[in-house]
Amino acid sequence: VKILPESVSLELDPAKQRFINKRFGSIGIAWIQDFPELIQACLSQWGLTLIGRAEAGLAVNTVFFVQRGEQACVLKVGLPQPEQLTEIEALGLFSSDQVVNVLAWDEPKRALLMERIQPGLTLRSLLDNPDLDTDLVSYAAPLLVSLQVPAEETCQLPTYQYWLKDGFSPEVLEQATKLAQYVDLALRLNRGLTDRYNDVFVLHGDLHHDNILKDSHLGWVAIDPKGVIGPRIYDCGRFIHNFIPLAADRGGTSDAVAVAAGLILRRCKTLSELSPYPTEDLI
Structure with a gap:
C-alpha cells in the first residue's frame, strides 16, 4: 500500500502513463490529463477519504484504498474498456458471499466502489x-x-x-x-x-x-x-x-x-x- 498524504498529486505513475499513451494514443492522453479531476469527482460524489493506493493490477486501472465514514472501501477507476462492463455484470450475478461486495458504480466515469476485503x-x-x-x-x-x-x-x-x-x-x-x-x-x-x-x-x-x-x-x-x-x-x-x-x-x-x-x-x-x-x- 502506498500511503498518500494530502499534498500528493493524483497523477498516474509514469509507467502507467507510458502504457496508456502507447496503446490508446490521443484518447489515452486526454484521459490521463483528466485523471486527477476524475478521482476528485469520485471522492466528492461518494463522500470518500483517500487512504492509499494499491500497486497491483492492470496498467489501465488504478485502485485506491478509501474510507466512507467508518467503512473501509476500494475505489477502482480505469480507462473505458469493455471488460469493465462485463466485470460489473458478473459481480452482480455471483453470490455475495463469494465475491467482493459492490457498493456503487458510475458507468460514465468507469468508477467502481467496493467494500474492502480485509485482511486482503x-x-x-x-x-x-x-x-x-x-x-x-x-x-x-x-x-x-x-x-x-x-x-x-x-x-x-x-x-x-x-x-x-x-x-x-x-x-x-x-x-x-x-x-x-x-x-x-x-x-x-x-x-x-x-x-x-x-x-x-x-x-x-x-x-x-x-x-x-x-x-x-x-x-x-x-x-x-x-x-x-x-x-x-x-x-x-x-x-x-x-x-x-x-x-x-x-x-x-x-x-x-x-x-x-x-x-x-x-x-x-x-x-x-x-x-x-x-x-x-x-x-
Whole structure:
C-alpha cells in the first residue's frame, strides 16, 4: 500500500502513463490529463477519504484504498474498456458471499466502489512456500467449482468461443509466433471438452492466485472477474497453470520443465478430489 498524504498529486505513475499513451494514443492522453479531476469527482460524489493506493493490477486501472465514514472501501477507476462492463455484470450475478461486495458504480466515469476485503491476503502471497501449493488448491476449490451461475439466454457477456476466436486471430498470431504452433492442439482440446461439458455458465474468467483474497468473515473470496460464458470447468484452467514458473523455481531443481509438469499434475489431482472433474480433463 502506498500511503498518500494530502499534498500528493493524483497523477498516474509514469509507467502507467507510458502504457496508456502507447496503446490508446490521443484518447489515452486526454484521459490521463483528466485523471486527477476524475478521482476528485469520485471522492466528492461518494463522500470518500483517500487512504492509499494499491500497486497491483492492470496498467489501465488504478485502485485506491478509501474510507466512507467508518467503512473501509476500494475505489477502482480505469480507462473505458469493455471488460469493465462485463466485470460489473458478473459481480452482480455471483453470490455475495463469494465475491467482493459492490457498493456503487458510475458507468460514465468507469468508477467502481467496493467494500474492502480485509485482511486482503492473496493466495499468491502464500506461494513462497512450495509445500503449501496443494493447500492453496483446496482453499480455491469452492470458488473454482461453485462460484459460477447458469447463464440466462438474455445474458450479453462474451462466450469462451469468442475469446478463442479473438485470441487466435491472424493479427494476434503474427505477433506471437511461439503461440501459433499450439493453436491446432488448443482448438482440438477445446472441442473435446465442449463435447463432454455442454453446460452454459457465467464464469469468472480470470480466477487465479492474485484474484482470490482472504476475508476475515467470509474466508476466501474472488475479485476482478472478466465475465464470460462457457462450461463451468473452464474456470479451473487459469488457476491450474498460474504462477507455475514462480512455484517451480522455489522447488530447488534445475529441471524447470519437469517440476512445472509435476506441479500441474498435483494441482489437477488435488482439484479432481474436490470437484466433479476427472484429472485428465483438468489437465
